[in-house]
Amino acid sequence: MKKKISILLTMFTLFAFLTSTNALAHEMYFTQSGSTINTLPLRWTPKNTTTGRLKVLINKQSLTGSWATYFEDARTAWHSSSVPGEFTTTTTTPVPNTYMVTTTQQYWDAMYPDGPFSETLGVTELYDTNGSAINSYATANASTKQIKGANIYLNPSPSSTTAFTYRFTMSHELGHVLALGHSHLPQYSPANTSTDPSIMSYDYFGLGLSYSPQTHEVNDVKNMYGY
Amino acid sequence: MKRYILIVCAAFVALAITVYSSGELTDTKSMAAEESPVKPRIVETTSGRLIQITDPKDLKELVDHSTLIVKGTIIKADNVQEEIQLLEGSPERAAVEAQGGNPTHIRSGINYTIKVSDVIKGQLDYQEITMYITEDGISLRPELNIGDQFIFNLAFNKTIDRFIDVHPIAGYLKVDPENMVKPMFNSTKEFSNLDNKSYDEVKRIIKDVK
Numbered sequence: 155m156k157k158k159i160s161i162l163l164t165m166f167t168l169f170a171f172l173t174s175t176n177a178l179a180h181e182m183y184f185t186q187s188g189s190t191i192n193t194l195p196l197r198w199t200p201k202n203t204t205t206g207r208l209k210v211l212i213n214k215q216s217l218t219g220s221w222a223t224y225f226e227d228a229r230t231a232w233h234s235s236s237v238p239g240e241f242t243t244t245t246t247t248p249v250p251n252t253y254m255v256t257t258t259q260q261y262w263d264a265m266y267p268d269g270p271f272s273e274t275l276g277v278t279e280l281y282d283t284n285g286s287a288i289n290s291y292a293t294a295n296a297s298t299k300q301i302k303g304a305n306i307y308l309n310p311s312p313s314s315t316t317a318f319t320y321r322f323t324m325s326h327e328l329g330h331v332l333a334l335g336h337s338h339l340p341q342y343s344p345a346n347t348s349t350d351p352s353i354m355s356y357d358y359f360g361l362g363l364s365y366s367p368q369t370h371e372v373n374d375v376k377n378m379y380g381y
Numbered sequence: 382m383k384r385y386i387l388i389v390c391a392a393f394v395a396l397a398i399t400v401y402s403s404g405e406l407t408d409t410k411s412m413a414a415e416e417s418p419v420k421p422r423i424v425e426t427t428s429g430r431l432i433q434i435t436d437p438k439d440l441k442e443l444v445d446h447s448t449l450i451v452k453g454t455i456i457k458a459d460n461v462q463e464e465i466q467l468l469e470g471s472p473e474r475a476a477v478e479a480q481g482g483n484p485t486h487i488r489s490g491i492n493y494t495i496k497v498s499d500v501i502k503g504q505l506d507y508q509e510i511t512m513y514i515t516e517d518g519i520s521l522r523p524e525l526n527i528g529d530q531f532i533f534n535l536a537f538n539k540t541i542d543r544f545i546d547v548h549p550i551a552g553y554l555k556v557d558p559e560n561m562v563k564p565m566f567n568s569t570k571e572f573s574n575l576d577n578k579s580y581d582e583v584k585r586i587i588k589d590v591k
Contacts (some may be wrong), residue, residue, distance in 0.1 A: 216470040216472035253476035263540040271548040272434045285481035305476045356423040
């Protein structure tokens with residue numbers, strides 16, 4: 155009898171393991187040495203003091219055009235997801251910690267001189283608790299690793315962009331605000347687009363299925379922030 | 382024994398239901414966002430720049446977008462970091478100032494000096510030109526080494542006063558020391574057919590594109 159129970163328990167454990175959440179979270183910045191990945195964890199610090207949930211207070215006053223049109227879809231996708239975070243809009247009170255901006259054309263042309271077949275859609279810049287901008291491994295390494303705010307800069311005149319691309323771009327960038335990294339990189343435990351869909355994967359973007367945070371994002375946030 | 386088996390089975394079923402419900406919730410969320418798949422692909426640089434790339438549907442489209450097509454050799458590659466001042470009163474500057482940041486951004490890239498040996502399309506008064514490539518950190522382009530010879534498909538960017546490539550892959554056709562051509566982009570038959578053709582033949586094909 156003990157043997158049978160033991161077999162059943164083993165099967166149960168195996169089933170629980172196979173269906174459990176992914177314990178590996180994808181950090182934004184890492185280095186690779188051979189097959190070893192060394193991560194540089196950054197952590198979003200604003201939280202709701204009552205609920206303990208991560209708090210993203212977005213100023214969207216400078217969003218224009220289709221970015222403004224589809225912003226609410228991207229925000230709601232995160233806010234209503236199972237991610238332990240709140241994504242709300244504000245102008246001055248409470249003080250915003252995230253600014254989403256459709257930039258001037260002059261700035262965009264100077265920063266991102268793209269060719270006719272490629273165009274930069276959006277960029278996220280994090281700010282640490284010292285007010286230093288993080289936009290590379292070097293600046294991340296030199297930072298306090300504690301994130302107090304973020305700016306998302308968006309292309310003022312993207313061409314041939316679909317509603318899905320606007321929504322996905324903003325939703326993906328909101329993932330970076332919480333310091334989520336990419337989940338498609340072949341050297342860094344890539345998420346399978348079929349069995350482990352993730353909006354932090356641009357392989358998944360290519361499928362055009364959803365811009366909403368998936369179970370992958372929920373688990374990554376939980377693992378990274380200890381929820 | 383039956384009792385133990387029953388307990389284990391019940392737990393097994395309960396877990397399966399939990400997992401199924403969780404998956405169902407995710408699917409429900411996704412349904413609201415369903416739209417038809419998009420054709421262009423998205424890549425993102427190590428610095429977090431999300432780029433949408435569309436491939437040329439044929440050689441004509443690539444040639445049409447190129448204001449200058451030359452055969453040339455890379456003779457110099459300089460890493461450059463250039464400060465971009467954020468205009469006072471602009472939304473990008475307001476956002477940076479709100480975070481207590483510096484009102485300048487750094488544009489990082491490489492200036493490639495190309496010694497031109499032949500002009501296939503466009504007009505050029507100089508033997509040397511500068512092509513600027515923004516840093517991406519993800520090897521978006523083929524390897525561009527000093528001494529390499531390519532057919533470059535270029536456009537002049539007035540804002541930065543330099544040439545840029547029109548496509549990160551299709552914009553480059555390598556020319557080997559024997560003057561044979563290898564296109565870096567081979568996703569369409571028209572491009573792959575250029576493989577291992579002589580430079581003179583490829584030049585004629587490009588010139589014939591109407």
